[in-house]
Amino acid sequence: MADHKGTWWIWKIFWILLAITAVEVVLGIIKPEFMLAQLFGTSILNYVFIILTLVKAAYIVQIFMHVKFEKKALKFALYAPMLILIPYLTFILLTEGSYLFK
Amino acid sequence: MASSADMTHEEHSWGGASRPLGARYGKLMMWFFLLSDALTFSGFLTAYGLMRFKFESTWPIAENVFTHFPGLEGDQPLLYVALMTFILIMSSVTMVLAVNAGEKMQRSKVTTWMLLTIIGGLIFVGSQAWEWYHFIMGDTGAVENTHTEIMHVYNAEGERLSFSQVVHGMEHGHASNHGDKFTKEEVLHALKGNSELYLKEPGKAGVTYDHATSVQILEEGNVVQGANMHRNEYGRKQFANFFFFITGFHGFHVFSGVVINFVIFYNVLLGTYERRGHYRMVEKVGLYWHFVDLVWVFVFTFFYLV
Numbered sequence: 001m002a003d004h005k006g007t008w009w010i011w012k013i014f015w016i017l018l019a020i021t022a023v024e025v026v027l028g029i030i031k032p033e034f035m036l037a038q039l040f041g042t043s044i045l046n047y048v049f050i051i052l053t054l055v056k057a058a059y060i061v062q063i064f065m066h067v068k069f070e071k072k073a074l075k076f077a078l079y080a081p082m083l084i085l086i087p088y089l090t091f092i093l094l095t096e097g098s099y100l101f102k
Numbered sequence: 103m104a105s106s107a108d109m110t111h112e113e114h115s116w117g118g119a120s121r122p123l124g125a126r127y128g129k130l131m132m133w134f135f136l137l138s139d140a141l142t143f144s145g146f147l148t149a150y151g152l153m154r155f156k157f158e159s160t161w162p163i164a165e166n167v168f169t170h171f172p173g174l175e176g177d178q179p180l181l182y183v184a185l186m187t188f189i190l191i192m193s194s195v196t197m198v199l200a201v202n203a204g205e206k207m208q209r210s211k212v213t214t215w216m217l218l219t220i221i222g223g224l225i226f227v228g229s230q231a232w233e234w235y236h237f238i239m240g241d242t243g244a245v246e247n248t249h250t251e252i253m254h255v256y257n258a259e260g261e262r263l264s265f266s267q268v269v270h271g272m273e274h275g276h277a278s279n280h281g282d283k284f285t286k287e288e289v290l291h292a293l294k295g296n297s298e299l300y301l302k303e304p305g306k307a308g309v310t311y312d313h314a315t316s317v318q319i320l321e322e323g324n325v326v327q328g329a330n331m332h333r334n335e336y337g338r339k340q341f342a343n344f345f346f347f348i349t350g351f352h353g354f355h356v357f358s359g360v361v362i363n364f365v366i367f368y369n370v371l372l373g374t375y376e377r378r379g380h381y382r383m384v385e386k387v388g389l390y391w392h393f394v395d396l397v398w399v400f401v402f403t404f405f406y407l408v
Contacts, residue, residue, distance in 0.1 A: 014195045025184040060392055081141075097156070100156045
């Protein structure tokens with residue numbers, strides 16, 4: 001990691017992850033009334049949780065797992081299967097699974 | 103026939119001299135293993151989502167299930183899992199610090215950070231064992247009707263009662279059964295004797311039954327305390343099954359991560375990587391350890407928060 005001096009950048013990510021987790025826990029405990037409104041099948045609060053989770057995941061993968069500093073080809077090899085297969089799996093389960101309600 | 107220049111080029115490429123991904127073999131293999139593992143976990147989580155969506159109205163609300171904190175009385179929803187999440191993030195940070203020190207060939211720093219990472223992992227696995235123990239032992243107990251649907255006992259104030267409170271009364275009973283087992287007859291007798299008590303299904307839209315129907319449900323049904331793969335006191339059977347499989351599979355990853363970390367730590371102590379001239383092994387187990395943390399971030403959201 002020649003492009004990094006010292007360890008401040010690690011601790012910066014640590015504080016970001018800690019802050020996001022703290023926000024999630026506080027929201028999870030108080031569950032603000034205005035966030036419980038429904039939007040496309042689930043509450044706004046759940047969208048907030050999912051977005052915060054993806055932000056945390058991005059920091060872990062990009063910085064801790066070092067993908068940000070890898071070659072473009074490796075980034076593509078790692079991200080492409082995930083970004084195609086996981087949404088595909090979710091899509092299949094949600095649509096094909098709808099027969100469960102009939 | 104290819105010219106000699108082409109041949110040389112071909113031999114050159116096939117010999118591995120060209121490195122289009124710019125990463126070494128071991129690291130690439132770790133990454134491809136992690137990709138397949140990520141798909142396994144997404145399979146688990148999407149299947150969980152499907153079942154939960156199907157039984158949305160009576161699916162147990164996680165913060166009503168995981169309410170205890172070691173050493174504290176009463177309801178502490180989410181706090182303990184939040185602490186576990188913090189511990190795992192912290193041990194991920196010490197792991198990056200170990201990798202970072204390894205790149206600078208600072209053996210003593212690698213030793214310290216690896217040791218802290220292992221301790222963090224052990225605390226996490228221990229916490230998970232504690233949570234499993236409480237999940238399996240049970241908290242309040244529940245009534246199961248003839249359709250294997252789970253219901254909890256409530257009083258006129260809308261408080262959820264434990265079997266201990268139902269049988270021994272509010273003054274003498276404990277808010278949690280603490281491992282005490284109650285028979286169907288004991289609970290039925292107490293339920294018949296107190297017309298204020300009634301049954302209610304778990305979840306956001308669980309149905310409430312009046313006292314007479316509640317007595318009838320218990321007469322035909324049974325009591326459930328704790329959890330196993332067949333029935334659990336929290337709600338749908340699938341809830342406990344997914345809890346065991348997802349947190350269990352993740353816990354197994356943490357456990358094996360701790361073992362692998364320990365092997366690497368031991369080699370750092372022996373000076374293996376110092377002699378080898380690089381600490382790339384630390385980087386490889388680091389990837390695995392961050393992945394375990396990454397998975398927990400998703401499990402925390404989809405199992406405990408959403």
